[in-house]
Amino acid sequence: MHRPGCSRDETLDTLFQGQLKIVQRKRGYRFSIDAVLLAHFVKLRDGEEVVDLGTGNGVIPLVLACLYSTVRVVGLELQEEMVERALRNVDLNRLGERVRIVQGDICSVEKLFSPESFDAVVCNPPYRGAATGRMNPDPEKRIARHEIKSRLADFLRAGSYLLRGGGRMALVYPATRMVDLLQTMRQEEIEPKRLRLVQSFEKSTATLVLVEGVKGAGSELKVLSPLVVYTRDKKYTREVRAILGE
């Protein structure tokens, strides 16, 4: 069915019992639970300024603006078509006063923002190395999922530039690549301080890792108990239902 604000190759999805509306492509890049878990993982304070690096359809800024009524969020996105869709999502949810979408490359953030201009950075970076995995034939999806345009280190370097001293950067990444993530964070002087693994079931291996680092901090990591997504009968657990606002 065709819906208002949404073209034929797009869908209109909702979050938080319809409180948030998200237009996204039917094929191409679509937000996943990862983005929502990340938005819930980062802890923000009143009036803070936050930037989401590689914002896609803008789902993370919208969720953050929804969860925290006083924060201001910038979503930075390279691909024009996604920027356009993110802008429509901001309008659709009437969050234009607190959510700003900016087109640009994370590799040249210094042309877009002053150094140390944010309190927090969030980032759901591309997951696969450019040389690994099957290449996706859809170019929009391929750029988002693979590290063609920007490797993990570039996102962290951008975060490090944008953060004030003591500012936090939170990321979600595949658990299989946790060592790469932690090592790159440290290398870019975002010291990992709080970490939570995400498991599909109580006894299964972890699929994702959520990590919050602090710019310039000393080394001492707090590892929280894992977030379990499904119950034994394959329903969302109570914690995930609360995160999704169900």
Added chain:
Amino acid sequence: MHRPGCSRDETLDTLFQGQLKIVQRKRGYRFSIDAVLLAHFVKLRDGEEVVDLGTGNGVIPLVLACLYSTVRVVGLELQEEMVERALRNVDLNRLGERVRIVQGDICSVEKLFSPESFDAVVCNPPYRGAATGRMNPDPEKRIARHEIKSRLADFLRAGSYLLRGGGRMALVYPATRMVDLLQTMRQEEIEPKRLRLVQSFEKSTATLVLVEGVKGAGSELKVLSPLVVYTRDKKYTREVRAILGE
């Protein structure tokens, strides 16, 4: 009460329902559940040769020899008094045919063993940095707990020297220092491949991390669901009881 094979300042403890007997000092260094969890975490194959770096009272070699009836284990220990106690523990358990205790410094393993002479290495290294935490006034305990004689990197360098290509090294370390551990493993070419966090209770933060690395392997980490030590009513969980052979 004075027991045979055990002096006045020592205790005789048992594991696996009395199957293993361990003499250790009343004060000074005493083995903890960490060592037993590590011995259980590493997976050995028939007839493999294993070395435990910094073996203390010899508890890890004894547990491994008990769990795997065909492996041969060397326990390397620097401090004379501990070596003497480890030797008594081997005799007490009649495991002299498969467990050998060697006195020596992990920083000069090349004087003691040929390169690539083991299939697996286990290690429960000192936990605190030399410059952090309160110094323990007991020198035996201080050397074991602090990184005075050997830093984490030295243990990993020794492990890397001793392992055959594709051999495994398993370590237990405080979860708060997981980033240091993973980074140092990678730096010494022991790529982290299997990781398990240890939590006191189901919802508490992790206290320890168990990691197995493979010499020269590519990067892909498997993160198991955490090991929970206590039930809500502060008894050992079923899994920990099974590990302790209770």
